[in-house]
Amino acid sequence: MFYSIAAALLLISGQLVLGDYIINPSTNWGVWQGWGTSLAWWAKAFGTRTDLSKIFFTTATTSYNGVSVPGLGLNIVRYNAGACSTNTYSGTSMVKSPNIKPARQMDGFWLNWASTDPTTSSWNWNVDANQRAALTNAKSNGANHFILFSNSPMWWMLYNKNPSGGANGTENIQSWNYQDHATYLATIAKHAQSSWGITFESVEAFNEPSSNWWTSTGTQEGCKIGASTQAQIIPYLRTALNNQGLSSTMIAASDENTIDIAISTWNALSSTAKSSVNQIHVHGYQGGGGDRVTLYNTALSQGKKLWNSEYGDSDSTGVSLASNLILDFRWLHPTAWVYWQVIDVPGWGLLEGNIDAGTLASFAQKYYVLAHFTRHIREGMTIIDGGGDVVVSAYDSVNHKLIIVAVNWSTTSQYLNFDLSKFGGVVNGATVPRWATSMTSGGSRYVSYPSDTVISGTRFWSNFGPNTIMTFEISGVTH
Known part of the structure; x- marks a missing residue:
């Protein structure tokens, strides 16, 4: 549920990707208190x-x-x-x-x-x-x-x-x-x-x-x-x-x-x-x-x-x-x-x-x-549009850091793809630290993966397990 119907479907390593979530820094949904x-x-x-x-x-x-x-x-x-x-x-x-x-x-x-x-x-x-x-x-x-x-x-x-x-x-x-x-x-x-x-x-x-x-x-x-x-x-x-x-x-x-x-x-x-x-x-x-x-x-x-x-x-x-x-x-x-x-x-x-x-x-x-x-x-971060109903995004303009929190509600694993093309300073090949928690009893709890996710061009993607929430931090980006 909650998937963006406008998102384009992609294939990565033979698995379905539930589209491009285009993070939009031009939106402003308030400064977080x-x-x-x-x-x-x-x-x-x-x-x-x-x-x-x-x-x-x-x-x-x-x-x-x-x-x-x-x-x-x-x-x-x-x-x-x-x-x-x-x-x-x-x-x-x-x-x-x-x-x-x-x-x-x-x-x-x-x-x-x-x-x-x-x-x-x-x-x-x-x-x-x-x-x-x-x-x-x-x-x-x-x-x-x-x-x-x-x-x-x-x-x-x-x-x-x-x-x-x-x-x-x-x-x-x-x-x-x-x-x-x-x-x-x-x-x-x-x-x-x-x-x-x-x-x-x-x-x-x-x-x-x-x-x-x-x-x-x-x-x-x-x-x-x-x-x-x-x-x-x-x-x-x-x-x-x-x-x-x-x-x-x-x-x-x-x-x-x-x-x-x-x-x-x-x-x-x-x-x-x-x-x-x-x-x-x-x-x-x-x-x-x-x-x-x-x-x-x-x-x-x-x-x-x-x-x-x-x-x-x-x-x-x-x-x-x-x-x-x-x-x-x-x-x-x-x-x-x-x-x-x-x-x-x-x-x-x-x-x-x-x-x-x-x-x-x-x-x-x-x-x-x-x-x-x-x-x-x-x-102090600004809440911005994460591009779909499974994504929350916030931007730290002081430290030039982008936060993405996203969820896979499916009972099967899915790739989610994030498009950073609206930002400056995106570095091809840069690593994106991530954290993952399974929303099931006895599942994984806020596990850190510091270096297994890499930006390709102006995009990155990650394989979300069933009912899994993940957070990503992208440093050095501007708008």
Whole structure:
């Protein structure tokens, strides 16, 4: 699937080549800002582990349980402002869902409504130590984009005091607390800057807010917040950030679950709210569906950055991940991409483990599939047209390096041919380093082949095994 019907068919050594993929440097689908992960919930359990931070946030090779693991080199961190606390104030305390797991209860800093002053006993800055440790560990390992987001307002801002959601998925934030929610997030952003050494470049006040599955019996924090209410909170957030001296801190919205909901929500926001939003963030749970082109064009026409700020799937092989990532690069054109939980249950986790039990297992095949993108397509590169629906390309204009990531979805081996004729500086006979991973359980994992691929004229080709992803680096090319 996904083969370019315009590609010419070639024969190399008697095998079918699925055409010329002409890499086009004249296209510009955005300057890449990076790759990331959310910290909640894995960081609540493992946030103090410096070895894991090194694996996720550097490109160094690190030993883990006797296995050498190539670091992902993530540089974006999505930090969750918690909504839970165990205190009682004026006879009122939090109501806990009977189904929420402890690892998914994130401690919040604003304990009660008595005072907005963060130096009073209404606030406790000592909670959430492990997630904060993961935040600072990530910075120490090179992370440079920090995002503050909220799954739910603090429990006491809610009608039913339950941060998992309202009865039957109804909107749960009290109308008189819209401004308080904005104040809460802005106060955290200011405190992080002054006390943690972390500057949040953007703040997300909502998380999948239009979805109706946030109920009082839910398994995590969440809150239904409709578009009309979002439109009221967003300007409050802009004012609250400005009042904290954070006028340069951006607002991101609305972190909807799917592309199509993101389009509907954006269209429903008021012009005032839209003007306060700097980045449109969307989640990737629509998989291969959704009108990626319309959302991209909407962001482009409004002058907004577009990020896929959360993606996850239950396919441990990496097939789903690679497929949806390529669709995003080719049609959505985000300038950043964030995986939900780097540590999670088998299927979902890049590193499989049990967050509640605090136990870790092994790295999934999908970890190595993602490494093909994160280790090679780096911040500052320009995303360009790879010539077909199985190819992603990025160009580093500073170091004159071209990156190609390509996939053979077939159950049989196939040659793919890459045409570099639109570039200058292509050297006949030059070697092209490549890396390969099989997207099958137990298959090869990010194997390096430094010198077996050679440019012939202005082309090179490689034999892809079944369900195999490969990355190529071509140095010294110009345009």
